[in-house]
Amino acid sequence: xxxxxxxxxxxxxxxxxxxxxxxxxxxxxxxxxxxxxxxxxxxxxxxxxxxxxxxxxxxxxxxxxxxxxxxxxxxxxxxxxxxxxxxxxxxxxxxxxxxxxxxxxxxxxxxxxxxxxxxxxxxxxxxxxxxxxxxxxxxxxxxxxxxxxxxxxxxxxxxxxxxxxxxxxxxxxxxxxxxxxxxxxxxxxxxxxxxxxxxxxxxxxxxxxxxxxxxxxxxxxxxxxxxxxxxxxxxxxxxxxxxxxxxxxxxxxxxxxxxxxxxxxxxxxxxxxxxxxxxxxxxxxxxxxxxxxxxxxxxxxxxxxxxxxxxxxxxxxxxxxxxxxxxxxxxxxxxxxxxxxxxxxxxxxxxxxxxxxxxxxxxxxxxxxxxxxxxxxxxxxxxxxxxxxxxxxxxxxxxxxxxxxxxxxxxxx
Amino acid sequence: xxxxxxxxxxxxxxxxxxxxxxxxxxxxxxxxxxxxxxxxxxxxxxxxxxxxxxxxxxxxxxxxxxxxxxxxxxxxxxxxxxxxxxxxxxxxxxxxxxxxxxxxxxxxxxxxxxxxxxxxxxxxxxxxxxxxxxxxxxxxxxxxxxxxxxxxxxxxxxxxxxxxxxxxxxxxxxxxxxxxxxxxxxxxxxxxxxxxxxxxxxxxxxxxxxxxxxxxxxxxxxxxxxxxxxxxxxxxxxxxxxxxxxxxxxxxxxxxxxxxxxxxxxxxxxxxxxxxxxxxxxxxxxxxxxxxxxxxxxxxxxxxxxxxxxxxxxxxxxxxxxxxxxxxxxxxxxxxxxxxxxxxxxxxxxxxxxxxxxxxxxxxxxxxxxxxxxxxxxxxxxxxxxxxxxxxxxxxxxxxxxxxxxxxxxxxx
Numbered sequence: 094x095x096x097x098x099x100x101x102x103x104x105x106x107x108x109x110x111x112x113x114x115x116x117x118x119x120x121x122x123x124x125x126x127x128x129x130x131x132x133x134x135x136x137x138x139x140x141x142x143x144x145x146x147x148x149x150x151x152x153x154x155x156x157x158x159x160x161x162x163x164x165x166x167x168x169x170x171x172x173x174x175x176x177x178x179x180x181x182x183x184x185x186x187x188x189x190x191x192x193x194x195x196x197x198x199x200x201x202x203x204x205x206x207x208x209x210x211x212x213x214x215x216x217x218x219x220x221x222x223x224x225x226x227x228x229x230x231x232x233x234x235x236x237x238x239x240x241x242x243x244x245x246x247x248x249x250x251x252x253x254x255x256x257x258x259x260x261x262x263x264x265x266x267x268x269x270x271x272x273x274x275x276x277x278x279x280x281x282x283x284x285x286x287x288x289x290x291x292x293x294x295x296x297x298x299x300x301x302x303x304x305x306x307x308x309x310x311x312x313x314x315x316x317x318x319x320x321x322x323x324x325x326x327x328x329x330x331x332x333x334x335x336x337x338x339x340x341x342x343x344x345x346x347x348x349x350x351x352x353x354x355x356x357x358x359x360x361x362x363x364x365x366x367x368x369x370x371x372x373x374x375x376x377x378x379x380x381x382x383x384x385x386x387x388x389x390x391x392x393x394x395x396x397x398x399x400x401x402x403x404x405x406x407x408x409x410x411x412x413x414x415x416x417x418x419x420x421x422x423x424x425x426x427x428x429x430x431x432x433x434x435x436x437x438x439x440x441x442x443x444x445x446x447x448x449x450x451x452x453x454x455x456x457x458x459x460x461x462x463x464x465x466x467x468x469x470x471x472x473x474x475x476x477x478x479x480x481x482x483x484x485x486x487x488x489x490x491x492x493x494x495x496x497x498x499x500x501x502x503x504x505x506x
Numbered sequence: 507x508x509x510x511x512x513x514x515x516x517x518x519x520x521x522x523x524x525x526x527x528x529x530x531x532x533x534x535x536x537x538x539x540x541x542x543x544x545x546x547x548x549x550x551x552x553x554x555x556x557x558x559x560x561x562x563x564x565x566x567x568x569x570x571x572x573x574x575x576x577x578x579x580x581x582x583x584x585x586x587x588x589x590x591x592x593x594x595x596x597x598x599x600x601x602x603x604x605x606x607x608x609x610x611x612x613x614x615x616x617x618x619x620x621x622x623x624x625x626x627x628x629x630x631x632x633x634x635x636x637x638x639x640x641x642x643x644x645x646x647x648x649x650x651x652x653x654x655x656x657x658x659x660x661x662x663x664x665x666x667x668x669x670x671x672x673x674x675x676x677x678x679x680x681x682x683x684x685x686x687x688x689x690x691x692x693x694x695x696x697x698x699x700x701x702x703x704x705x706x707x708x709x710x711x712x713x714x715x716x717x718x719x720x721x722x723x724x725x726x727x728x729x730x731x732x733x734x735x736x737x738x739x740x741x742x743x744x745x746x747x748x749x750x751x752x753x754x755x756x757x758x759x760x761x762x763x764x765x766x767x768x769x770x771x772x773x774x775x776x777x778x779x780x781x782x783x784x785x786x787x788x789x790x791x792x793x794x795x796x797x798x799x800x801x802x803x804x805x806x807x808x809x810x811x812x813x814x815x816x817x818x819x820x821x822x823x824x825x826x827x828x829x830x831x832x833x834x835x836x837x838x839x840x841x842x843x844x845x846x847x848x849x850x851x852x853x854x855x856x857x858x859x860x861x862x863x864x865x866x867x868x869x870x871x872x873x874x875x876x877x878x879x880x881x882x883x884x885x886x887x888x889x890x891x892x893x894x895x896x897x898x899x900x901x902x903x904x905x906x907x908x909x910x911x912x913x914x915x916x917x918x919x
Contacts, residue, residue, distance in 0.1 A: 216735030322629030
């Protein structure tokens with residue numbers, strides 16, 4: 094269905110909504126958009142630039158394929174902007190309705206990520222700069238139950254941690270729609286298109302926005318600097334490396350998850366005012382790395398292996414036992430996660446000058462085996478806990494990708 | 507002061523805060539940051555790239571001069587990200603304190619816009635990608651009164667309009683800090699630096715974020731498309747053109763405003779769901795322009811002059827009297843404004859799928875002569891009012907720029 098031309102979209106709507114869209118003023122808008130979507134479709138060479146009429150641009154026209162064995166948006170080098178939106182399914186949504194919803198949303202995503210207006214897009218011109226847009230879907234336990242499927246063992250809220258101050262408005266959810274692109278207008282438009290098509294089936298539970306450096310603002314492959322000024326994510330499995338697949342892609346879970354992964358998304362508030370009161374040596378001791386270049390305190394370069402046995406002249410470890418670097422490091426080979434987080438910075442309230450933090454996002458084959466032991470160690474002792482507070486938490490199954498004739502979730506429902 | 511090396515910053519702090527910063531743990535942090543700010547200062551060739559150590563990048567290293575006859579951020583081609591922050595002065599801030607505050611903030615802005623860490627920046631690495639950062643200051647009537655200055659006649663809340671549904675949390679304020687950059691991390695860091703230095707003098711009243719297309723995502727000089735899909739700002743004075751200076755820069759007001767301008771900032775909520783129910787011909791009739799390319803309904807290209815006398819075969823005007831294009835057009839030559847607005851799109855609440863709109867920003871020499879008559883005509887009759895609601899409104903005097911030895915506002919206080 095994803096491959097069919099725009100012109101057949103009306104009959105799809107008709108099928109889905111029993112002809113309601115055909116009645117009244119809505120019909121003209123839908124048909125008008127269909128016709129326009131056709132007129133604005135990309136040219137045969139696959140670029141949207143000529144249809145957009147403003148000339149090709151490197152950032153705007155960059156495409157990430159939607160279809161494949163894995164969903165895009167995990168291995169994809171992180172885009173500048175991310176939006177994570179969780180929805181709660183309406184009570185009357187059964188397996189058949191889920192199937193319809195996932196087919197529509199996958200079709201929308203297949204189009205909009207390729208710079209083509211989704212069916213019934215009433216602002217199709219906004220779809221013409223994909224800017225590496227990816228749309229990644231995740232399933233909470235509620236959705237898997239509604240589908241009548243078998244959930245992976247780890248698909249449930251994380252165990253409670255002592256540092257947590259979780260708020261329901263940033264936690265849990267049945268369906269995740271994760272959008273990423275190098276252009277904020279592209280994210281806004283794609284989010285609206287998908288939410289419009291989801292709203293017959295589900296309500297928005299929460300929506301969180303994050304950012305990194307702009308495309309072209311730093312050398313590609315740079316480690317992200319968070320709002321504490323730390324390089325964040327130095328030790329991270331690299332897509333394409335020997336152990337990446339084993340660490341990230343599901344193995345041994347229910348069959349429908351083959352080619353899928355898990356996402357742990359934690360909203361971590363950062364106390365920037367408290368952090369300001371710590372001098373640089375204190376900050377570097379808390380992290381175990383130099384702030385300037387991210388090198389471990391025992392090394393010279395960012396990716397040098399830390400030497401946890403090294404001692405100061407007076408006999409203390411150079412990298413302290415309470416440091417984030419030491420506590421997050423495991424001796425168990427498979428206890429690693431793939432991080433792909435974002436900064437957030439919202440309007441401050443109540444006399445504060447910042448409401449900022451990190452949308453911590455990690456992907457791993459098995460939450461219980463990989464994420465939980467690391468987080469337990471950090472919960473017990475990590476000096477960074479002094480200035481960081483998890484205020485939201487959610488776990489989603491990220492199902493595998495789909496082919497041009499399928500939809501995300503077609504292995505489940 | 508702006509030109510002095512980082513090392514003298516401690517004495518400046520000492521001067522400003524009576525030595526409080528020198529006591530306790532804060533001192534080490536401040537001194538540490540000073541030392542680092544020196545170490546990270548740009549090289550003699552004026553680029554921050556070598557100090558950043560990640561190689562030059564076109565987007566990250568682009569600089570907009572801070573000092574000059576006019577403040578930057580008005581004529582500057584709009585950056586991707588904007589943040590408008592309004593502050594209320596503390597009750598004990600007198601003219602002498604205002605002077606200290608404006609000197610500190612101007613010094614911060616002079617540094618951070620040039621890719622140099624401000625004094626006492628505790629995350630100086632985040633300052634190294636200016637990405638066309640501009641910092642523009644605006645004064646509300648409260649600040650001018652506190653300075654003992656003469657306010658321009660137009661420096662007061664706009665007259666009430668019938669369409670207004672204004673909320674105090676997005677209206678008014680004593681001091682505006684307007685940041686713009688092509689990189690969202692740069693904006694976040696600069697905003698925090700300035701607010702930290704402002705907080706002894708003023709509290710944040712509101713903070714609003716907006717966005718346009720990413721740098722490199724569309725051809726330069728393109729008119730912005732808003733979230734209705736309209737090209738927004740086609741008829742706009744062009745910086746450098748014959749009448750720009752007369753339209754935008756203050757003339758005939760109080761002497762301290764020479765080289766300054768006024769900003770009208772309106773938060774305009776857009777009812778995207780209602781707009782969705784309008785077909786494309788209906789939308790184009792409401793606007794008076796084609797959605798696809800922004801051409802007036804009587805023309806072929808975006809910048810064609812509209813023909814308001816043209817009639818349809820059955821005798822109606824092609825560009826309707828109620829259209830936004832017709833209503834916003836004045837026959838009085840000086841009744842024009844310079845728009846520089848941004849989209850906004852926040853997390854929706856209460857079952858909605860969007861909370862989106864426009865941060866309408868216009869600059870003009872005289873609010874009463876230029877903005878108010880246009881807005882009055884639109885208030886009386888403009889079909890777009892059906893789907894747009896002003897929910898915030900503020901007017902600021904944008905004082906002239908300053909030289910390297912001065913500060914923004916030095917003509918006032």
